[in-house]
Amino acid sequence: MQLIINIDMNSALSLQLNQFDFDENQLINAVEESQGEFLQRTVSLCSSCHQHIPAYVYHRNNSVWIAKKCKLHGLSHHMIERDYKFYAGLEYKKDSFNFTTNTVMTEVTDRCNIDCPHCYHIPNNKIPDIEYGKIIDRIYGWYDKSIETSILLAGAEPLVRKDIANLIQAIDKEFPASNIATLTNGINLSDYKKVQRLNDAGLKGVLIGLNHPDYLNMPKIRKKQLEGIENCINEGLHLYYIGYTMSSITELHDILYEITNNPWYPAHFRIRYGSDIGRYPDQQRLFVSDTYKIIEKWCLDNNKTFNIISQADNNLYHVMVEVEGKPIRVIQWCDETDIHMEELRSGPYCDFVENHGITNFLHQIIRRDVQKNQKNKLLDYTPNRYLMENQKDATDLDFKNLK
Numbered sequence: 001m002q003l004i005i006n007i008d009m010n011s012a013l014s015l016q017l018n019q020f021d022f023d024e025n026q027l028i029n030a031v032e033e034s035q036g037e038f039l040q041r042t043v044s045l046c047s048s049c050h051q052h053i054p055a056y057v058y059h060r061n062n063s064v065w066i067a068k069k070c071k072l073h074g075l076s077h078h079m080i081e082r083d084y085k086f087y088a089g090l091e092y093k094k095d096s097f098n099f100t101t102n103t104v105m106t107e108v109t110d111r112c113n114i115d116c117p118h119c120y121h122i123p124n125n126k127i128p129d130i131e132y133g134k135i136i137d138r139i140y141g142w143y144d145k146s147i148e149t150s151i152l153l154a155g156a157e158p159l160v161r162k163d164i165a166n167l168i169q170a171i172d173k174e175f176p177a178s179n180i181a182t183l184t185n186g187i188n189l190s191d192y193k194k195v196q197r198l199n200d201a202g203l204k205g206v207l208i209g210l211n212h213p214d215y216l217n218m219p220k221i222r223k224k225q226l227e228g229i230e231n232c233i234n235e236g237l238h239l240y241y242i243g244y245t246m247s248s249i250t251e252l253h254d255i256l257y258e259i260t261n262n263p264w265y266p267a268h269f270r271i272r273y274g275s276d277i278g279r280y281p282d283q284q285r286l287f288v289s290d291t292y293k294i295i296e297k298w299c300l301d302n303n304k305t306f307n308i309i310s311q312a313d314n315n316l317y318h319v320m321v322e323v324e325g326k327p328i329r330v331i332q333w334c335d336e337t338d339i340h341m342e343e344l345r346s347g348p349y350c351d352f353v354e355n356h357g358i359t360n361f362l363h364q365i366i367r368r369d370v371q372k373n374q375k376n377k378l379l380d381y382t383p384n385r386y387l388m389e390n391q392k393d394a395t396d397l398d399f400k401n402l403k
Helices: 002-006 009-014 023-034 082-088 132-140 162-172 192-201 220-235 251-260 287-303 361-373
Strands: 039-046 052-060 065-071 074-081 104-108 151-153 178-184 203-209 239-244 267-275 307-308 318-323 327-334
Touching: 002 267, 023 039, 023 065, 023 074, 023 178, 039 065, 039 239, 065 082, 065 318, 074 082, 082 287, 104 132, 104 307, 132 162, 151 162, 162 178, 178 192, 192 203, 220 239, 251 267, 251 287, 251 318, 251 327, 267 287, 287 318, 287 327
Parallel strands: 104 151, 151 178, 178 203, 203 239, 239 267, 267 327
Antiparallel strands: 039 052, 052 065, 065 074, 307 318, 318 327
């Protein structure tokens, strides 16, 4: 193992270790020995060498598990959902809620004006911002003028760039048919003139990470975020979502109270509990059904309406519900141990990992974490089946035909 990990990238790839050329009976026997019932084939990641590996999804004792086999690190089993009946009732649709299937996130800076403990990016304010030309060249690498495409600017925090309005204007000039939006913590949106400049430059909307009212114990920052939301509403920028990441499940009451008692009407809200990617590795492990049930009980206890939005793009990692008429996306990210790639053949997509294709956001942030944060080499490429350009491939997964 150590030899493989320490050699350079090109040498590792030249070994042509085909993880999918294996005896599938190994996975069949693993499921049978666990007294599980097979559900489907999938692709996962090895948490030791970070390569794509074959896996089976199965259920036992009303929970859902993944068994996966790495040629270097052997067989492992991981729970991916606590409630099989809940999981079985979800209908996975590939169209992303509120986005086109061709929404692609692209990073424009490594800098940020706060240091969130749950952030997958791990900002570095010493790294210079990415040059216009490199950003535009990267977009040209995946942009398809024949279909509606949304360009979503990501960071760290895109709005710390002093030239962000000029960058948006440059992207809008090169890709006039696109919808340009940005992820943001909303702090810099408290400057109304800046919001006007962004709107004039061609920005169509924002996706704001607001978090808990006492988040980071910084009331001045929270005040600016709230001002930023109001400025966007007044300026007519589209609020794609207002999101909350919880450092503790006890924060959920305050978050739901704020959502249901506030006049905000973004396209939807988001509530996410932390994960190993999300920089809260010491948290109790929750699954999307856990948070879903807590929200459902809160609504019952507080006399609020609650419904699942069954026509949305619900899957293992996010479920759309409606609380008092407001849509909320309940989210639980996967990590390397429990990633199920067959559930990630949809947008939003990302280009965070250079030269490794455009794939789903969760897959990309896991790979990005290995490459950029952990400073490890990626020893394989993503199978073509999971690239954005192949999202409409409706064939069943066949390990032997993966490339």
